[in-house]
């Protein structure tokens with residue numbers, strides 16, 4: 740637990756921005772829930788009972804700042820809420836979205852390197868990124 744708190748403070752300090760307790764706490768929660776794709780509301784639910792009392796608006800502002808600072812990125816899974824995820828430096832992953840339970844599952848490998856190479860060659864286009872989401876029905880929902 741202390742580890743995430745320390746890591747959050749270090750990450751913020753590295754950006755050159757002022758490390759406030761509120762910002763550090765919000766980033767800490769993201770670090771503690773790396774696989775959960777937290778929304779601002781979910782972060783708020785965790786923070787609500789704590790002293791210091793961070794409001795939802797503050798959380799939104801902090802998330803916007805983190806996005807600008809390139810620490811996190813915003814995701815949209817079509818459930819009407821923006822969700823946030825920490826940026827990974829050396830690799831990223833893709834998401835499988837279940838249309839029955841709205842579950843979001845991660846695909847660890849990128850799998851698109853070869854495709855990017857092929858497109859770059861064929862279209863003389865320097866690719867710097869891509870977005871990809873898969874929609875379908877998860878294992879639990881197929882069985883249920």
Ligand SMILES: [Zn+2]
Nearest residue numbers: 837840877880
């Ligand atoms: Zn499902």
Ligand SMILES: [Zn+2]
Nearest residue numbers: 776824834845
């Ligand atoms: Zn993810």
Ligand SMILES: [Zn+2]
Nearest residue numbers: 831832849851
């Ligand atoms: Zn990818």
